[in-house]
Amino acid sequence: MNYKLIVAEALQEQIGDTLSVEAIFNLLEKPKSAEHGDVAFPTFSLAKVFRKAPQQIAADLGVKVTSPMVAKIDVVGPYLNFFLDKSIVSAAVLKDVLTQGEQYGDLAIGAGSQVPIDMSSPNIAKPISMGHLRSTVIGNALANIYAKVGYKPIKINHLGDWGTQFGKLIVAYKLWGNAEAIDAEPIAELLRLYVKFHAVAEEQPELNDDAREWFKKLEDADEEAVSLWKWFREESLKEFNHIYDMLDITFDSFNGEAFYNDKMQEIVDLLEEKHLLTVDNGASIVDLEKYNLNPALIKKSDGATLYITRDLAAALYRKRTYDFAQSLYVVGNEQSNHFKQLKAVLNEMGYAWSEDMHHIPFGLITQGGKKLSTRQGKIVLLEEVLNEAIDLAHQQIEAKNPDLPNKNEVADQVGIGAVVFHDLKNDRLNNFDFVIEEVVRFEGETGPYVQYTRARAMSILRKAGDFKVEPAADYMLNDAYSWEIVKLLQEYPETIQRAYEKREPSVIAKHALHLAQAFNRYYANSKVLVEDAGRPARLALVQTVAIILKEDLRLLGVKAPDQM
Template sequence: MSYKHQVAEKIAAALSSMGVDTLTKEAVYGMLETPPNPAMGDVAFPCFQLAKALRKAPPMIAAELAGQLSGAPLRESHAVGPYVNLFLDQENVAEQVIGTILTQGSTYGSSHVGEGRKVPIDLSSPNIAKPFSMGHLRSTVIGNAIANIMEKQGYDPVRINHLGDWGTQFGKLIVAYRLWGDEAKVKAEPIKELLSLYVRFHEEVENDPTLEDQGREWFKKLEDGDEEAQHLWKWFRDESLKEFMKIYDLMNVAFDSTHGEAFYNDKMDRVVTLLEEKGLLTESDGAMVVNLDEYNMPPCLIKKSDGATLYATRDLAAALFRHESYDFAKALYVVGNEQRLHFQQLYKVLEKMGYAWSANMHHIPFGMMLKDGKKMSTRKGKVVLLEEVLAQAISDVQKVIEEKNPTLSTKEEVARQVGVGAVIFHDLKNFRLNDVNFSWEEMLTFEGETGPYVQYAHARACSLLRRGGYQPATTVNLASGALDSKEAWAVITLLNAFPEVIERAADNFDPSQIGKYVIDLAQTFNKFYANVRILAEEEDVTASRLQLVAAVVAVLKEGLRLLGLAAPEEM
């Protein structure tokens, strides 16, 4: 139990003795504040809410309550106006926090709230035969981090790569390949060559509009099972997946399912039948729709006038399949903000179909990856390839290592961990709804609020443990005064907050909470390192300070892991 939970328990018990039984310790915990100035106390409790129940002014309640609070983890308590300001027994709290972390290790901050229930997470989902651009980075790394965080909360995440492997664009690509394609070139550089053909199709169509009709015809052939169309489509898909896997392997991202859009081709008729049986389909200009007027939304298009099904039909089929396969606690869709209306419609249609579980489905939107302030476009060939960005980042880190630490035995591995980490962290430190402007300079700066900065703080702490001959101990007995500096207390306070940060990140599907936290912890640790002599002359003082360093190592490593980053021990 954290010291804040212990404080909340004490306050709730004291309030109960004063005649207030309506505030549980959980409610009290939610009311606790951190004073703006550490000189005012470590924790503060506001008494405004109690005035009505006790029929007293908040300052009088604060004075009475302060007199009833004592004992570990408290050192003293004072009433300051309507607040009770509480000072903690820092040595007692330090022993408790460090002891908990060193005992629990990587499980520190874990929870069983998920009870092992499944959470399918739709993430990444690049389009087959198109390059894996910086635009796809966001869904991949945000989704992977959310999966890690949900797992930390006791859920069983199911990572689903819902590949864009169906649609009229494949008809266009087949036409382009048949007109201008070269099998040897595609085999040599599949994504690059397929993109070139796709871009050329859109350039040529401006002079020859009949190409659009040919594209539609070939997609119809593909839908009807034409042998040549099927062969080319499968080839494009297989070659694309091979290329994508190189990038996923580099980023250490793995999937439990790669069922793409095509997987649901034989599952959509059932959706249409169910909607008809439930009397939800109506005709509109020859198309079949589900009316959503009561939600102030446009109708959800299920079947076009030519009988073709749409994204909504496919996603309804996918939702049914996932619920039947996983009986999920929650289902998450990490998809760009521009698809917000689509998902709102999807959930409302499922609700109208009578599926109460639709309330547990969540669209996790995110902003765009911009270049020079503009959206990237595959069609126009204006795209920055993620593979090239990762390669450049790794190369830049290798140069730094060669310059700063040429004798490092694991140079290549560390360069990969730090280079890839720089790219991932650049995205995840931002709140997901914000647009991120792609900039080589910002992405590959290894100072300030960056992944490499946090990784270096971890490596520096590991180095201290090696130099100090640190040996893990089963119990924590701190030498008196060893951690009585404000710098040490700032580190301990942050370490104690880690479980709360994970909980907040999980509740809001927001990895940036952890991104900001590990930056704060790295900065606070570096202040401690700069101002306190960790390897002191006294053996017991050194041992105590190294135990704090070991706790920092454990939490930084786990925080980085949750974000999808490695934590090198040497850099």
């Protein structure tokens, strides 16, 4: 039940064909204050058609528009302010949520079509750092949101498992490494070697020549180079999967850069066939001047391919494999020019589907306002952050509820959920500074606050004993505190659609926070469990809040414990 749509239909009956129901719906506003009603309609757009002042149009419509859902209409200047019938609307909304459960808000926009999502994509032989968190959790949340609106997401971990860095790593291993140290602590030792290589290469630049030589051997399938590369890759994947298990994130594909080694020549051949390649100082480029972009460098003068060559091969492979409706790349904001070039080259090749490819940029996580860099060894390991968050959650659970069953499991869910929620509550394009003590708090705009609110709702339902919600019943509420909740519940399908259209998980996180805040105000001002005629409706409301908060958290990739 969409009360905005009901208001739009009631208005359209009186306005006539001048404006469609959809056009009226899009003009409806949410008043800043509840005192000014639940929905407002500005009449300015009708002034030319009716040849009347907007104030007069509002006055005329105010006495004509009727709907059983509308309790009264106030005319304030050029605005019609609609006050809905709380009892009727609350009964309809609660019935919808209770009947549909976690499917409430599901949409059929995608019609089952596939959407590959390029996300996370750490580099082999380097640890997963806080720098990988955003791509990983934003990509996972978008996959959940896209599934909610009817698509089939394909989560692709495009591993950084190729490039000259492997030449550097092989040189470093052969100079300073040993198998026992790597077996004992694979990623830590490989990172130490990588950082040492860069430090020593500052004084001995000839090491970079050695690295290029070893990478060339790897490209030429040299047995020793390939063996070391496979070993580094396998050890790294074990470490990565441990982190992904902590986050409860899975992938449909781990096809990384190396997967496209035998697929790039086709791209070069196609570009030549279409007469798109030109040679500039020995390098092969595609001119993108008409797009106001720098030339796309396809092959260097020594014949080596580049990221864009590989990404062109990946795009073509994904279109052929998944026949995607959309293809998403959840990659930092600093890569925006790369994706503009990628789409432009594909467009030049005649692939209209390049318009269905979307770069999903995001800002940086900083510490003390500064970006973190792997090369200088200034790295904050994601696993260490998650473990610290779990410890902080454990301390707060011990203080609040020492007898809680499954304390360790709940601490995991709260600590990890806190880190994920904090990332996703921020608009993805914004940078934000990470202070863990602020993230893992049970108060304020945090994940634990939303989890705790949902656990409170579950506690109330347990205290209600043998009460059972009847989804088909008419549960009517008309107080101001429950009404704020009902409006947020009613808006949920619109919220889901907005999160999808903006590709913005923070829309869901903000809904969860607003719903939790509204519920806590309701709980503070209502005697939910008092035995009277209104008790079943109040408990039905509590149940709907528990359902939607859990679904909000699920979409974000955060668990919702029943007790905290």
